[in-house]
Amino acid sequence: MAKSTFFNSLPTRDRKAAKGLVAPAVIGIWVVILFPLLYALYVSVHDWILSQGEIGRLNFSNYITVLQDPLLLNAAKNTVILTASVVILEISIGFGLALLLNNKCIRLRNLYLFILLIPMLMPPITVGLIWRLLLHPDLGIINYALSLVGLPQPIWLADPTLAMITIIIVDVWHETSFIILVLLAGLTSLPDELYEAAMIDGANAWQKFRFVTIPLLAPTILVATIIRMIAALKTYDLVYILTRGGPGIATETISYYIYKVFFVFLDMGKSSAMAFILLGIIVLMTLVLMRVMRRVEQ
Amino acid sequence: MLVKFKRNFGITISHFLLILSSLAILLPILWVIRTSLANRLIAYKIPPVWFFTPTFDNYLTIFDKYPFQQYFVNSLVISGIASIVALIIGSLAAYSIARFRTGDPWLRLSMLSTQMLPPIALVIPIFLIMRFVQMWDTLPGLVLAYLSFNLPYTVWILISFFQSIPVEIEEAAMIDGCSRIQSLVRVIFPVALPGLLSAGVFNFILNWNEFLFALILTGRNTRTLPVAIASLWTQQGVNIGAVSAATVVTILPVVILTYVIQKSLVRNLTFGSVK
Numbered sequence: 287m288a289k290s291t292f293f294n295s296l297p298t299r300d301r302k303a304a305k306g307l308v309a310p311a312v313i314g315i316w317v318v319i320l321f322p323l324l325y326a327l328y329v330s331v332h333d334w335i336l337s338q339g340e341i342g343r344l345n346f347s348n349y350i351t352v353l354q355d356p357l358l359l360n361a362a363k364n365t366v367i368l369t370a371s372v373v374i375l376e377i378s379i380g381f382g383l384a385l386l387l388n389n390k391c392i393r394l395r396n397l398y399l400f401i402l403l404i405p406m407l408m409p410p411i412t413v414g415l416i417w418r419l420l421l422h423p424d425l426g427i428i429n430y431a432l433s434l435v436g437l438p439q440p441i442w443l444a445d446p447t448l449a450m451i452t453i454i455i456v457d458v459w460h461e462t463s464f465i466i467l468v469l470l471a472g473l474t475s476l477p478d479e480l481y482e483a484a485m486i487d488g489a490n491a492w493q494k495f496r497f498v499t500i501p502l503l504a505p506t507i508l509v510a511t512i513i514r515m516i517a518a519l520k521t522y523d524l525v526y527i528l529t530r531g532g533p534g535i536a537t538e539t540i541s542y543y544i545y546k547v548f549f550v551f552l553d554m555g556k557s558s559a560m561a562f563i564l565l566g567i568i569v570l571m572t573l574v575l576m577r578v579m580r581r582v583e584q
Numbered sequence: 585m586l587v588k589f590k591r592n593f594g595i596t597i598s599h600f601l602l603i604l605s606s607l608a609i610l611l612p613i614l615w616v617i618r619t620s621l622a623n624r625l626i627a628y629k630i631p632p633v634w635f636f637t638p639t640f641d642n643y644l645t646i647f648d649k650y651p652f653q654q655y656f657v658n659s660l661v662i663s664g665i666a667s668i669v670a671l672i673i674g675s676l677a678a679y680s681i682a683r684f685r686t687g688d689p690w691l692r693l694s695m696l697s698t699q700m701l702p703p704i705a706l707v708i709p710i711f712l713i714m715r716f717v718q719m720w721d722t723l724p725g726l727v728l729a730y731l732s733f734n735l736p737y738t739v740w741i742l743i744s745f746f747q748s749i750p751v752e753i754e755e756a757a758m759i760d761g762c763s764r765i766q767s768l769v770r771v772i773f774p775v776a777l778p779g780l781l782s783a784g785v786f787n788f789i790l791n792w793n794e795f796l797f798a799l800i801l802t803g804r805n806t807r808t809l810p811v812a813i814a815s816l817w818t819q820q821g822v823n824i825g826a827v828s829a830a831t832v833v834t835i836l837p838v839v840i841l842t843y844v845i846q847k848s849l850v851r852n853l854t855f856g857s858v859k
Contacts, residue, residue: 311677
């Protein structure tokens with residue numbers, strides 16, 4: 287490991303103190319992250335059904351078996367649909383609302399902002415519960431409202447397509463706040479001089495947006511996209527509380543399917559192998575997006 | 585004339601869109617609060633009864649029939665202890681990395697890279713280990729598990745806080761005769777306090793909301809609020825009033841704490857990558 291030259295130039299006493307101060311955190315990271323991960327890697331190449339006793343024999347084919355599992359493929363497909371939909375919807379809606387809130391002529395903008403930020407830190411489980419109450423086919427207020435205007439009253443979470451759409455809508459309700467907050471912070475930090483210069487050059491509102499706002503905000507939008515995408519790829523809580531992956535397997539995400547293989551089928555080896563595949567996908571996508579970001583910043 | 589009309593029109597449209605989205609956020613929450621205050625009969629009525637005398641029966645039910653005070657205390661203790669431990673250990677490491685560039689850049693980047701880790705990948709081995717060392721369904725077990733995301737987060741966020749404090753303050757204190765530890769405790773920490781506080785509160789909220797680890801690592805003894813309310817739905821069909829009351833009880837502390845740290849929310853939520 288290459289040590290920084292700065293660190294080596296420090297007096298020995300300081301270097302000792304510096305190492306002493308990071309030691310508890312490094313030990314902590316080893317105990318709660320690295321050691322469990324290494325252990326999971328070990329488990330992932332073994333046969334181990336928990337209900338049948340302790341860890342079985344070495345079996346490298348776990349990874350091949352799970353990659354051929356049609357249920358994992360189905361979960362991957364659902365995860366991609368979910369992630370792509372929520373990221374696109376949340377970025378577009380969030381960007382739109384951030385632009386509206388960035389207009390200083392809007393009265394009550396602090397009140398709007400406060401309301402729009404409420405969902406952000408609500409526990410996902412409570413968000414799911416609230417929507418289950420609202421969408422309940424017989425007792426929910428939404429179907430009652432639909433009946434008043436003469437629209438059909440679907441059984442939201444029982445239809446395969448509709449269940450996925452519902453999860454997407456609830457996720458957008460929950461997470462768009464985050465995008466609004468981040469993009470609004472980005473917008474307010476843009477320098478006024480550039481807009482003034484654009485105005486002097488005779489740019490209209492659209493041109494200012496297209497040639498000043500968009501290029502300057504692009505890095506922030508990308509960061510928001512990366513953060514949301516990583517989180518969406520791990521979606522678990524909302525699926526658990528809204529549909530349990532159902533109806534059938536229509537809304538099983540990768541995280542939920544791994545949970546099922548782990549906690550319901552009690553297959554430690556295969557669930558660990560899948561978890562590493564999910565980790566690999568996330569790392570890969572993050573690296574790709576970060577490369578894109580570097581290009582945008584140049 | 586036309587320009588003015590156009591501008592007014594734009595502002596009206598903006599208000600219209602903002603009101604629409606605000607209602608989309610507020611109405612579901614208000615509806616749950618309303619349902620939590622309705623008695624059993626009214627809660628189930630469709631078409632809904634709009635005016636009724638509010639009652640706290642549902643709140644009494646969840647604290648009386650189910651041990652929600654126990655779940656509340658579990659959540660409070662686990663979230664609180666994990667975030668405090670992370671703050672103590674993490675702030676020391678962050679200070680060291682910020683001031684001495686300890687383990688540069690690997691240590692710093694490894695903290696950030698933990699963000700990519702899916703919780704399910706970590707919870708499987710942690711469950712197996714806890715089962716082996718008999719820490720499953722214990723408070724320390726869940727606290728340790730929560731450190732896996734509290735600790736890297738705290739270190740990462742606080743590095744930039746410590747970097748923003750000028751070295752000169754510390755050097756001045758040392759010239760005045762403070763030892764390095766004294767200057768750390770008496771000079772640096774008071775200055776860094778707002779940062780420490782917001783990192784601690786944010787960790788607390790993360791822990792309070794956490795579901796997957798709690799679902800798998802807790803049993804009868806240590807169940808936290810999210811796990812408890814999730815099971816409330818299935819146990820009895822739906823007791824709409826009780827579910828609503830439990831939801832309100834779970835959300836309330838988070839809303840209050842969010843208000844406390846609202847200024848540093850962006851930094852906290854984006855892992856410091858957007859300033």
